[in-house]
Amino acid sequence: MQLKDLGEYRLVARICEKLERTFGIDKRVIVGLGDDTAVLDINGTKLVLTIDTQLEDAHFRRRWMPPFELGWKSVAVSVSDVVAMGGKPIAALLGIGLTGEEPVAFVDEFYEGAIALCQSTGILLLGGDTVRSPLGLMFSSVVIGIVEGEPIRRSGAQIGDSIVVTGFVGEASAGFWLLEQDVDFMSSPLLQHCIKRFRQPEPKVNAVQVLRSFPVHAAIDISDGLVIDAQRIANASKVQILLDLTKLPLSDALKEAAKVTGRDPISLALTGGEDYELLLSVPVSVLTEFCQALKAIDITAHPIGEVGAHHDEGQVLGKHDNGTVSLLHGGFQHF
Amino acid sequence: MQLKDLGEYRLVARICEKLERTFGIDKRVIVGLGDDTAVLDINGTKLVLTIDTQLEDAHFRRRWMPPFELGWKSVAVSVSDVVAMGGKPIAALLGIGLTGEEPVAFVDEFYEGAIALCQSTGILLLGGDTVRSPLGLMFSSVVIGIVEGEPIRRSGAQIGDSIVVTGFVGEASAGFWLLEQDVDFMSSPLLQHCIKRFRQPEPKVNAVQVLRSFPVHAAIDISDGLVIDAQRIANASKVQILLDLTKLPLSDALKEAAKVTGRDPISLALTGGEDYELLLSVPVSVLTEFCQALKAIDITAHPIGEVGAHHDEGQVLGKHDNGTVSLLHGGFQHF
Numbered sequence: 001m002q003l004k005d006l007g008e009y010r011l012v013a014r015i016c017e018k019l020e021r022t023f024g025i026d027k028r029v030i031v032g033l034g035d036d037t038a039v040l041d042i043n044g045t046k047l048v049l050t051i052d053t054q055l056e057d058a059h060f061r062r063r064w065m066p067p068f069e070l071g072w073k074s075v076a077v078s079v080s081d082v083v084a085m086g087g088k089p090i091a092a093l094l095g096i097g098l099t100g101e102e103p104v105a106f107v108d109e110f111y112e113g114a115i116a117l118c119q120s121t122g123i124l125l126l127g128g129d130t131v132r133s134p135l136g137l138m139f140s141s142v143v144i145g146i147v148e149g150e151p152i153r154r155s156g157a158q159i160g161d162s163i164v165v166t167g168f169v170g171e172a173s174a175g176f177w178l179l180e181q182d183v184d185f186m187s188s189p190l191l192q193h194c195i196k197r198f199r200q201p202e203p204k205v206n207a208v209q210v211l212r213s214f215p216v217h218a219a220i221d222i223s224d225g226l227v228i229d230a231q232r233i234a235n236a237s238k239v240q241i242l243l244d245l246t247k248l249p250l251s252d253a254l255k256e257a258a259k260v261t262g263r264d265p266i267s268l269a270l271t272g273g274e275d276y277e278l279l280l281s282v283p284v285s286v287l288t289e290f291c292q293a294l295k296a297i298d299i300t301a302h303p304i305g306e307v308g309a310h311h312d313e314g315q316v317l318g319k320h321d322n323g324t325v326s327l328l329h330g331g332f333q334h335f
Numbered sequence: 336m337q338l339k340d341l342g343e344y345r346l347v348a349r350i351c352e353k354l355e356r357t358f359g360i361d362k363r364v365i366v367g368l369g370d371d372t373a374v375l376d377i378n379g380t381k382l383v384l385t386i387d388t389q390l391e392d393a394h395f396r397r398r399w400m401p402p403f404e405l406g407w408k409s410v411a412v413s414v415s416d417v418v419a420m421g422g423k424p425i426a427a428l429l430g431i432g433l434t435g436e437e438p439v440a441f442v443d444e445f446y447e448g449a450i451a452l453c454q455s456t457g458i459l460l461l462g463g464d465t466v467r468s469p470l471g472l473m474f475s476s477v478v479i480g481i482v483e484g485e486p487i488r489r490s491g492a493q494i495g496d497s498i499v500v501t502g503f504v505g506e507a508s509a510g511f512w513l514l515e516q517d518v519d520f521m522s523s524p525l526l527q528h529c530i531k532r533f534r535q536p537e538p539k540v541n542a543v544q545v546l547r548s549f550p551v552h553a554a555i556d557i558s559d560g561l562v563i564d565a566q567r568i569a570n571a572s573k574v575q576i577l578l579d580l581t582k583l584p585l586s587d588a589l590k591e592a593a594k595v596t597g598r599d600p601i602s603l604a605l606t607g608g609e610d611y612e613l614l615l616s617v618p619v620s621v622l623t624e625f626c627q628a629l630k631a632i633d634i635t636a637h638p639i640g641e642v643g644a645h646h647d648e649g650q651v652l653g654k655h656d657n658g659t660v661s662l663l664h665g666g667f668q669h670f
Contacts, residue, residue: 003442004435012465014439015446022450023459028425038461040426042481043380051463051477053430058467090363091375095388095475100339104349107338111350115357124358126373128386129475130347132393140430140464140475142386146377 031151036081036221039151046147048087052078056136064179067106069199070139071113077223078143079121080203080276084221086152086211087145089203091124095140097133121205149212157218157237157281163305164280164287166204166294168249169226170265171197173272174257181261190256197253201276210293211280218281225273227328230305230316233281240312243305243328245270246321270318271330281307366486371416371556374486381482383422387413391471399514402441404534405474406448412558413478414456415538415611419556421487421546422480424538426459430475432468456540484547492553492572492616498640499615499622501539501629503584504561505600506532508607509592516596525591532588536611545628546615553616560608562663565640565651568616575647578640578663580605581656605653606665616642 003011016032024032030046031039037050054074056062065073075092082089094114098107118125123143175198178185185191203221211219218237220229226243234241248269258265280301282290291301308317318328338346351367359367365381366374372385389409391397400408410427417424429449433442453460458478466473510533513520520526538556546554553572555564561578569576583604593600615636617625626636643652653663 001439002435003433003437003439006439008465011439011442015442015465016462018443018446019450019460019462022454023461026459029459029461032461036464038426038428040459040461040479042382042425042479043378045378045380047377047382047479049426049428049461049477049479051428051430051475053432053464053466053473053475055432055466055468055470055473058432058469090377091373091384093373093384093386093477095386097388097390097393097473098338100337102338104336104338104341104346107346107350108353111353115354119357124361124364124375125354126358126364126367126375126384127351127354129371129388130343130350131388131390133390134393135390135470138388138390138432138473140386140388142384142428142477144375144377144382144384144479 031153037085039085039147046151048082048085048145048147048151050078050081051140051142053140055138062137065199067109068113071110072117072200074139074141075114075117075143076201076203076276078141079123079205080221082143082145083203083205083208084219084278085147086208087147088208089121089123089143089145089205091126091144092118093126093142094128097131097138099134099136100132121203152211152216152219154218154220154233155236157233157239157307159239159307159309160284161217161281161307162284162287162303163241163243163307164282164291164301164303165249165277166207166299166301167277168251168254169222169275169277170254170269170272171251172201172274173268174254176274177261177263178257183260188256190253191260193253194257198274201274203276204278204299206297207278207294207299210297213293214282214286214290216280216282220279222275222277222279223273225271225330226279227270227316227330229279231314233279234316235314238313240308240315240317241305242308242317242319245318247302247304249302270328366488372420374420374482381486383417383420383480383482383486385413385416386475386477388475390473397472400534402444403448406445407452407535409474409476410449410452410478411536411538411611413476414458414540415556417478417480418538418540418543419554419613420482421543421554422482423543424456424458424478424480424540426461426479427453428461428477429463432466432473434469434471435467456538487546487551487554489553489555489568489571492568492574492642494574494642494644495619496552496616496642497619497622497638498576498578498642499617499626499636499638500584500612501542501634501636502612503586503589504557504610504612505589505604505607506586507536507609508603509589511609512596512598513592518595523591525588526595528588529592533609536609538611539613539634541632542613542629542634545632548628549617549621549625551615551617555614557610557612557614558608560606560665561614562605562651562665564614566649568614569651570649573648575643575650575652576640577643577652577654580653582637582639584637605663
C-alpha cells in the first residue's frame with residue numbers, strides 16, 4: 001500500500017502510535033504525539049515545541065507571496081500552534097531551503113518578514129539552517145515556548161461544552177482564491193483584507209493570558225479548516241461536535257471575496273483553512289465571561305456550537321438554517 | 336546579485352549579522368547565531384537547540400540510503416550538533432516531506448531508523464510534522480538538549496592550543512563515493528564499514544561527559560569536511576590553524592575505499608565531510624590526559640595540529656610530509 005492510499009489521518013495515527021509506544025511512557029513527556037505540539041518537562045519547566053514545514057508548490061506558490069510575507073508566515077504558523085496549547089512562545093529557529101537563483105534581496109526581505117513577526121509576538125529568532133533546495137523553496141520553522149500550568153490539549157472537550165471560534169473564518173482561504181484566480185484586489189479594501197489574512201496571519205499570542213484564566217477544556221488553531229480541525233478535537237476527545245451554521249461569523253470581506261471568486265462563503269468558512277484563529281471548547285458556565293475577557297483584548301469570540309454525546313464520537317455535524325442537521329466534512333489533507 | 340554569486344559563507348554571515356543586531360542583545364540568548372546551535376536561558380536552564388534539513392538530490396539520493404538509515408541519519412546529524420556544544424541531547428522533533436508515492440513500509444522503516452538512533456543516544460522522539468513534498472523527500476530534524484556549565488563555542492580556540500580530532504575522518508565520504516560509483520561493497524568488510532559510516536553516523540554522545548571535564552576551548556562536529564569545519568573555528572576564534580598532514584588518522588577502510596574508487600585518501604580525509612567526528616581545540620597542558628579520558632570510553636582522539644598566530648586569522652594550513660606548508664581549502668558548501 002502506498003501513502004496516498006493510506007491518507008494523512010491514518011498515516012499520522014500510525015506514526016503517533018509507534019512513537020507513543022516507544023517514548024510515551026517517559027514521564028518527562030507531558031504531551032507527546034497527536035497534538036501539533038509536544039510538551040516536555042525540562043528541570044520542572046514545561047517546554048512546548050513545534051515544527052511546521054512549508055514547501056513551494058505544495059503549500060504556497062512564489063507568485064502568491066512576496067518574500068517578506070513568506071518569512072512572516074513561516075514563523076507565524078508555528079507560533080500559533082504554541083498559543084493553541086496555552087503556551088507562551090519564546091523563540092524560533094528557521095531551516096530554509098533556497099534554489100540559489102534568488103536575488104540576495106529575496107533573503108533579506110524574507111528575514112525582515114520573519115523578524116517582524118517575531119518582534120510583533122515578542123519572540124527571539126535564533127537563526128537555523130540554510131541549505132540549497134534545487135527544486136524549490138522550503139521553510140521549516142520551530143517554535144519553543146513555556147506552558148504555565150496544564151497545557152490545553154485537543155482531547156479535553158466535554159459533553160455540554162460550548163464551541164467558540166475567535167475572529168472571522170474563511171478570509172484567508174478567500175485571499176488564497178483571489179490570488180489563485182489573479183483577481184485585481186488593489187482597488188478593494190475588503191479584498192485586500194482577505195489577501196493580508198492569507199499572507200500575514202496573526203497568531204493570537206495575547207489570547208494566552210485569557211486561555212490561562214479560564215477552564216478551557218480543548219483548543220486547536222485552525223490551520224487546515226474549521227471542520228477538519230473540529231474533527232481533530234472531536235476525535236481526540238471522543239465526542240461529537242454540533243456546529244450551528246447560522247452562527248458562523250462571516251465577514252463582509254469574506255462575502256465580497258466569495259462573490260468575486262464565485263465561491264460559497266459558508267464553504268470557505270467551513271473548509272478553507274489558514275486563518276490561524278482559535279477553536280475552543282469551554283464550559284457553558286464561563287462562556288459569557290470568557291468571551292468578554294477576549295473582547296477586552298480586542299479578540300472577538302463567537303460561540304458557534306456545542307459538544308454532544310459520545311456515541312457518534314469524532315463526528316462534526318452542522319445545523320442548517322432550515323433546522324436540518326448533516327454530517328460535515330472537508331478541509332486540507334496532505335495525502 | 337544572486338545567492339549563488341554571494342556564496343554560502345557570506346549568505347550565512349549576512350543572516351547572522353541581521354539577527355544578532357535584532358535579537359543578540361537579549362540576555363536570554365547565550366549563544367545566538369554563527370554556531371550550528373543556539374543556546375537559550377530558560378528559567379535558569381541552558382537549552383541547546385538545533386535544526387538540520389536534508390533534501391533528496393541535494394543531500395542524498397534515495398538509492399544511496401534505505402529508509403531505516405535515512406531516519407537514523409536525519410536525527411543523528413542534529414544530535415551531533417548538540418554534542419559539539421557540550422550539550423546533553425534530550426529530545427527530537429522531525430518534520431518530514433514525502434511525495435505520497437512511497438509505500439507505507441518506507442515510512443515505517445524510516446521511523447524505525449529514527450527511533451533506533453534516539454534509543455541509542457538516549458533521547459526522546461516527540462514526532463513532528465508530516466507534509467506532502469511532491470518533488471522529493473525532505474527531512475528537518477530538531478534536537479534540543481541541556482548544557483551544564485558553559486557551552487563550547489567555535490570561537491574559543493586559543494593560540495598554542497592543540498587541535499584534536501576523534502575517530503577516523505574521510506570514511507563517510509569514501510562510503511559516499513562507493514555508492515555514487517555503484518561499487519559492489521558487500522564482499523568487503525572494509526568497504527561495508529565506509530558505507531555504514533556514511534549511512535549511519537554515530538554522534539559522539541558519550542564524549543559529552545569528557546568534554547565537560549576538561550577546559551575544551553572550541554569544538555565543532557565535522558559535517559562539511561575537516562578543512563572547512565576547521566576554518567569555521569579559525570574564523571570564529573580569529574586564529575590560524577596548522578594541521579600536520581602526516582598525523583591525519585587514515586584508516587585501512589578509508590585506504591581500501593579510496594583505492595577502489597580511484598580517489599586520494601588524504602583529500603577524502605580533509606574535505607570529505609559527513610563523518611560527524613569532533614574537532615576540538617584544547618590546551619596543550621591537558622592534551623594527554625584528555626585523549627586518555629576519551630580512550631577510556633572507546634573514543635580514539637588524534638592530535639593533528641595546533642592553533643597559531645592571529646595575523647593569518649581564519650586560515651587553515653597543512654604541513655606536508657616533505658616539510659612544506661600550504662593553505663588548505665575545500666569541503667561542502669551549499670551555495
